[in-house]
Amino acid sequence: xxxxxxxxxxxxISSNEFKIYLFDTKNLNNYYSNNIMFDNKxxxxxxxxxxxFLDDNIFKIEKLIGQFIKNIFLIIESNSILDTYIGxxxxxxxKNINKKYLKNSLTEVKDLFKENYPNxxxxxxxxxxxxxxxxxxxxxxxxxxxxxxCLEIQFKSISLNLVSELDKILEKYQIKITxxxxxxxxxxxxxxxxxxxxxxxxxxxxxxxINEINLxxxxxxxxxxxxxxxxxxx
Numbered sequence: 001x002x003x004x005x006x007x008x009x010x011x012x013i014s015s016n017e018f019k020i021y022l023f024d025t026k027n028l029n030n031y032y033s034n035n036i037m038f039d040n041k042x043x044x045x046x047x048x049x050x051x052x053f054l055d056d057n058i059f060k061i062e063k064l065i066g067q068f069i070k071n072i073f074l075i076i077e078s079n080s081i082l083d084t085y086i087g088x089x090x091x092x093x094x095k096n097i098n099k100k101y102l103k104n105s106l107t108e109v110k111d112l113f114k115e116n117y118p119n120x121x122x123x124x125x126x127x128x129x130x131x132x133x134x135x136x137x138x139x140x141x142x143x144x145x146x147x148x149x150c151l152e153i154q155f156k157s158i159s160l161n162l163v164s165e166l167d168k169i170l171e172k173y174q175i176k177i178t179x180x181x182x183x184x185x186x187x188x189x190x191x192x193x194x195x196x197x198x199x200x201x202x203x204x205x206x207x208x209x210i211n212e213i214n215l216x217x218x219x220x221x222x223x224x225x226x227x228x229x230x231x232x233x234x
Contacts, residue, residue, distance in 0.1 A: 007031060009061065009069050010201045011054075012183055014077035016040045018053045021198040022061050030198045032061055043079050047165060058173050072175050074166060075201060076158060077183035082120060084155040085128075086113065090148060097132060097144040105151065106213065113155050120157035123180045125213040128152045139211055156182045179205070 006026050012019040016039065022032035034057050040046065062068055086109055092101070110125065130137050132146035158180060170177055181204065189209060190200045204212075 007065065008202065008205070009072045010075060010198060011072050012075040012077070012197070012201075013045055013050060014183065015043050015045055018050060019197070020053070020057050020061075021201070022065070023198045023202055025202065028199060028202065030196065032064055033198065034060075045076075045078065045162075047169060051169060054169070054173065058175075069173070069175050071178045072170060073179050073181060073201065073205060074170075074177045075181045075183040075186065076123075078158075080159065080162070081123070081182050081184070082117075082155075082157045084113065084117070084157065086153050086155065088151040088153070090150075092146055092148050097146055097149055099142055102139075102149075105149075106153070109151070109153050113157075117155075117157060119160050121160050121163045121180060122155055122157050123182050124154075124156040124185060126154040126156070126209070127211045127213070128154050156185060181205075 006024070008023050008025055010019075010021040010023060012021075017035060017037045019035040020033065021030050023029075024031040036049075036053055038046075038049065058069060088105060088109055090105060094101070106125075110122075113122070127139050129150070129152040130139050131150040132144045133148065135146075137144060163180065167177060181201065186200050186204050187197075189204065193200075195203075
């Protein structure tokens with residue numbers, strides 16, 4: 001294969017549908033996609049069917065691109081994803097609220113979540129509200145002045161048991177799961193935009209939601225503000 005392009009592989013799973021995308025990140029379209037739907041009355045994700053779905057598609061994709069898939073983004077749509085909200089109000093003795101001060105506060109909240117939910121893997125950290133002296137601010141504003149600030153932070157997480165099972169399935173293909181994402185969150189964020197699911201996933205991975213703290217450090221030439229700012233979450 002002589003054509004050179006950059007791609008990412010997305011695997012989306014739910015109790016009644018599996019979807020896989022080879023997404024062309026240069027032309028922003030699906031170079032390959034396939035899905036299977038089935039009847040399932042429960043929320044249980046049938047991992048045996050997932051094995052078969054991967055058998056039917058992974059090798060097709062690898063033959064298509066002429067190389068092995070090494071990494072994959074895994075999107076889960078399930079009611080088992082836990083939404084946890086943590087509120088923080090802190091006195092600011094220096095008056096100036098800079099990036100370092102906010103970053104340290106977010107680190108404390110992340111550590112608090114891990115302490116209270118040791119059996120969960122964080123999928124997304126989202127700042128829903130950011131107040132300085134009761135005035136709502138944008139999360140990328142810098143050098144704000146105030147006596148105190150408040151944060152409302154949303155954590156989306158999944159059971160480590162499920163993570164372990166899914167990791168083992170992909171390991172059979174020598175594929176590492178780069179990041180776990182919440183499919184319902186992605187669809188809700190883009191509910192007013194007429195774009196396909198592959199593009200939705202790509203935009204979230206690339207940091208479209210500036211209120212989301214990215215846990216994965218992406219290998220790009222020019223990191224955006226938020227990726228440099230929150231590298232501690234990598």
